[in-house]
Amino acid sequence: MAFAPHRSRRSALCATLALSSLALTGTSWAQEPAAQWPSKPIKLIVPYTPGGSTDIVSRTVFEAVGKRLGQPVVIENKPGANSTIGVTQTARAPADGYNFVSVLAAYTVNMSLYKKLPYQPSDLVAVSHVADLPMFLFAANKLPVKNAKELAEYGKKQPLNYASSGTGASAHMIGARWAQENALNAQHVPYNGSAPILADLMSGQVDMLFDPALVPMPHAKSGKIKVLAVASKQRWPGEPDIPTMEEAGFPGFVMNSWVGVLAPKGTPQPIVDKLSKTIAEAVQSPEVKAKLTQLGFGAIGSTPAQFQQLIDQDTAMYKKVIETAKVSID
Known part of the structure; x- marks a missing residue:
């Protein structure tokens, strides 16, 4: 029994060293995957x-x-x-x-x-x-406007609607912010996806839309709808003639x-x-x-x-x- 305390201290020391070794091993393991990753x-x-x-x-x-x-x-x-x-x-x-x-x-x-x-x-x-x-501002041909500034002025006097592919979509948020900052009388119209919006924009049931270029732009080039601006910091390289929203008269409007x-x-x-x-x-x-x-x-x-x-x-x-x-x- 006289030697028990020494054995206890020796056991504790061994346990401490073992834990230290595990900790070091764990550190090495945590760093190891970066070099080997990915292995699957x-x-x-x-x-x-x-x-x-x-x-x-x-x-x-x-x-x-x-x-x-x-x-x-x-x-x-x-x-x-x-x-x-x-x-x-x-x-x-x-x-x-x-x-x-x-x-x-x-x-x-x-x-x-x-x-x-x-x-x-x-x-x-x-x-x-x-x-x-980049999100472009498209408008229906029926609207008597030639640029984004004229659209904003028109929307202060006449009711407008703007479409999106659903509540909370980027097009919804961008349209909502633009309407808020310019005191527009604008109503959001959510659609179930993007496809039906274009047909209604061309027919005039939808007044305006913030949307990527891919689908609507060919119709703007063919004259079926208007493209007024892009809400990015710089002009889009693929469409260098389209002004930014800031250039169109809306400082700080980059979305x-x-x-x-x-x-x-x-x-x-x-x-x-x-x-x-x-x-x-x-x-x-x-x-x-x-x-x-x-x-x-x-x-x-x-x-x-x-x-x-x-x-x-x-x-x-x-x-x-x-x-x-x-x-x-x-």
Whole structure:
């Protein structure tokens, strides 16, 4: 019994050394995946339907990303509830570096649009601002206006309506903000998707619409509708004759939609950084950049910190728009 205390101290010392060894091993293990990653296919959830702009851009970009990383990126479409279904699945997925989600600016809208979300913004971390999607202001030919300034003046005197693909969509938020800031007598008309909007815009049932260039622009060029401005900071390279909203007389009115990538909270930062860098290399490559331009997107490829700054900025902006317009889905 006299030796028991010595054995106890020796056991405690061994246990301490063992724990220290485990801690060091754990640290090495936590850093190891960055060098080896990825060692298997990566899953990217797209919370929208197949064939849509987000789906096409994600597939275009991540095909190139997969080639650079040496592992395929498997796209899984999980549409519904303004992207919250797919985002929720990613937020609850293992933070092992193999689960990511592609989101639009609607991700920041949802934080104010829904009173209660099945996830918290803190459940996800920013990876990359992949690309911007410039939004153009289109108007029906029946309106007696030639530019955005004349449309705003007309809308102060006459009732207008503006369409979007649904409550909370980027087109809804941009239209709502423009109406608020210019005291327009404008009513939002939500549609079930984008396809039926164009027909009603051409027939004059819809007065105006903020939308990407891809579908409406050919009809504007053929004279069936008008295109008045683009809500981006610079003119769109594909349509250099179309002024920005700021040039058209609306200082500070810059509202792009965008595509970005998020990961579950706890995903090792070296992996997040590696994927972010790879995305930047992919979108800035001549081949991918040209494809994005054809689709109406502008290649970005930001750092995680830059993307988080954009998320915070847009979350605050959309909150103000939503509260002023008293928009809610719940």
